[in-house]
Amino acid sequence: MNDVVNILAIETSCDDTAAAVVQNNKVLSNIVSSQKIHELYGGVVPEVASREHDKLIVPVVRKALTSSGLSLNQIDAIAYTRGPGLMGSLLVGTSFAKSLSLFLNIPLLEINHMHAHILSIFIDDGKDIPAFPFLALTVSGGHTQLVIVNSPNDFNLIGTTLDDAAGEAFDKSGKILGLEYPAGPKIDKFSKYGDPYKFKFTKPNVADLDFSFSGLKTNFKNFILKKDKSFIEDNFNDICASLQMTIIDILIDKIKAASKKFSIKDIVVCGGVSANSKLRSKLKALKNAEIKTYVPEIQYSTDNAAMIGISGYYKYLESNFGNLSDQSTAKYPLS
DSSP states (O other), X not given: OOSSOEEEEEEOSSSEEEEEEEETTEEEEEEEEEOXXXXXXXXXXXXXXXXXXXXXXXXXXXXXHHHHTOOGGGOOEEEEEEESSOHHXXXXXXXXXXXXXXXHTXXXXXXXXXXXXXXXXXXXXXXXXXXXXXXXXXXXXXXXXXXXXXXXXXXXXXXXXXXXXXXHHHHHHHHHTTOOSSOHHHXXXXXXXXXXXXXXXXXXXXXXXXXXXXXXXXXXXXXXXXXXXXXXXXXXXXXXXXXXXXXXXXXXXXXXXXXXHHTOOEEEEXXXXXXXXXXXXXXXXXXXXXXXXXXXXXXXXXXXXXXXXXHHHHHHHTTOOOOTTOOXXXXXXXX
């Protein structure tokens, strides 16, 4: 097996068309084209997303190759997101990856999107990395999961959301406030100027290590509907800060519970919501509880293809190659 492995990675699970070139665990290029058109609809429209992927995938891949300084004939394998995600979006990336693999006669590496979020922490950018086994919290618009990671290809799901994901709670609550999609970053911005303890919102009582955010979302909606416009305007920053703190406290409480239950002190927090500034500051404070947290760089926290590439690299090392017969899957269990 080659000492140097060059992987072209493709990610089209939702509304970001992304491609990257990864050399072993180093990123040579990482191109993401976000589909701004969904802001018009207040959320991702699956059919629109797949059409946009179809238009963008060739120029995005071409740019990733050009930026990496490598040519197609220097690529050793193609990694792509098989799932989970929007079926139409996944099919675009899957079809492109299979066609390119067949044309170049090089291996395919099918990747679980959530595995990739976790393994993004191993991208070589000079930061500390956790030791196995470690805990991972994957937190995004579509998923909120707690996982024990025993090795790069061994994941054990120990907790998941029973309804909405944390990122979905941010976005849908933001929509109630009149914020454009995606609302999470905007709530983070307004929260910096608000009192996070001004208002109290529901924290669900969910057994063990599972999550629930639907009750909080309903409680928040009812709170807003009972207030007049002037009250909301006068207290807007405080409302955002209080909502954000409630969601983050739910996440932090589960991290502490999982760490205690399994006696694991290394925790990786990944996925789009891990870019939230208040969550990052609260994670740093966990050092007082002797918990060491690891969070990917912002550019690798939201959907990107570099994380698909690093996951592909670890599969390549084990010769764990995919097949042309592998089908995209909207629901792809983590373990």
